[in-house]
Amino acid sequence: MEILLVGCGKMGGAMLRRWLDAMPARFTTVNRSGRALPPGTEHVAGHEALAGRRFDAIIIAVKPQQIPEVMPDYADLLADGGCYVSIAAGYSTGSLANLLNNAPVIRLMPNLPALIGRSVNGLFAGPACADLHRELADQLARTTGMAVWLDDEDELDRLTAVAGSGPGYVFEIARSYIAAAEALGFTAETARSLVLETMGGAIEMAARSDQDVAELRNSVMSKKGTTEAGINVLRRDGQLDDLLRDTTRAAYDRAVELR
Known part of the structure; x- marks a missing residue:
């Protein structure tokens, strides 16, 4: 062929x-x-x-x-x-x-x-x-x-x-996450390793599991623990949900324009 x-x-x-x-x-x-x-x-x-x-x-x-x-x-x-x-x-x-x-x-x-x-x-x-x-x-x-x-x-x-377009979103989230790790005092190399291994392991675990990702999230949290403190910030006023909804909508709208 x-x-x-x-x-x-x-x-x-x-x-x-x-x-x-x-x-x-x-x-x-x-x-x-x-x-x-x-x-x-x-x-x-x-x-x-x-x-x-x-x-x-x-x-x-x-x-x-x-x-x-x-x-x-x-x-x-x-x-x-x-x-x-x-x-x-x-x-x-x-x-x-x-x-x-x-x-x-x-x-x-x-x-x-x-x-x-x-x-x-x-x-x-x-x-x-x-x-x-x-x-x-x-x-x-x-x-x-x-x-x-x-x-x-x-x-x-x-x-x-x-x-x-999704890999672009993931890479941008990883970039921001790595920057946050550096802000806590890790070197750029260590921050990158920590973040990418954490994200990779979590995604692989979710892919292998039959549990809903919300259930998996809850399995990491203990009441008034460190994860709950971080998740409360991520979920503040629904900002993360709104941001990702707007992100995918903008990409879809652009695809429609290109038709």
Whole structure:
């Protein structure tokens, strides 16, 4: 199978590394940035170098704002029976199909832990897609983590707000938590280790447990103890709930704007 990857930034590169290890396909990448690419990949600088070639699948990995300018140049490179798979946030299957000769389009919304095989991938297939297109997209997703097929495109944009953008929220929370540990007197190196190991252990414990996370939280607290004192600050006036609700809503609203 011949697959073309248009764009190879952080997300596209992370997924490509997993695909190269697990998929029986030959990958060609279009990458103008000069970013180092993994071995086993053919690289070209633009569509001009691909004249006369056809690909069984073309993966769209450019920024959503670049799609109207970049992707029409690739509209004639799709082989008969092929499909486009877009990992660009927000840009709808309908808008993509309008740019790409009404070809079959699947949206695959990953997140950055694809690099370690722990991506949460949401998928939605446009109306022109056949079972073989869905099977290919499912394989692309499961090679990098879990695959969740969604019934409508709005649900995919909501998943983007929670999971697609989610690692960014987690990293920002970790950054703030590390800064708080430093403010208590730990070195930057020790603060980072303490926070990341604490967060990693807690998340793994929650993932392995059947208990509700609120129950797990309560299991850490003793009446008038240190954890309760900290939790009372975190939950003051519902500020944390409001902040995360506003965070995911802002990401979802932006995904809607990009359609």
